[in-house]
Amino acid sequence: xxxxxxxxxxxxxxxxxxxxxxxxxxxxxxxxxxxxxxxxxxxxxxxxxxxxxxxxxxxxxxxxxxxxxxxxxxxxxxxxxxxxxxxxxxxxxxxxxxxxxxxxxxxx
Numbered sequence: 001x002x003x004x005x006x007x008x009x010x011x012x013x014x015x016x017x018x019x020x021x022x023x024x025x026x027x028x029x030x031x032x033x034x035x036x037x038x039x040x041x042x043x044x045x046x047x048x049x050x051x052x053x054x055x056x057x058x059x060x061x062x063x064x065x066x067x068x069x070x071x072x073x074x075x076x077x078x079x080x081x082x083x084x085x086x087x088x089x090x091x092x093x094x095x096x097x098x099x100x101x102x103x104x105x106x107x108x
Contacts, residue, residue, distance in 0.1 A: 025075075026094075
């Protein structure tokens, strides 16, 4: 198994800016109301297990898992396997970069 940072491909060589394709991938991942609810929940709770998110949303566990996978694949959240479950939290460093890059993109 590779120890390379999977987010490295999302960041420009200087490490300060996200690439445009990474910005688009993050926007697409966040562009669903359920995923925005998951982000809000994780922002308030700091970290939680999939089951806790399922209990908060009127969706099947499999549907919530699919939304979590999309967010994780885009780097928006981090999931750590702990025993029988996965504990999720926001990837605050990536979201901070995203916020800064989005402001630069919009403001020029």
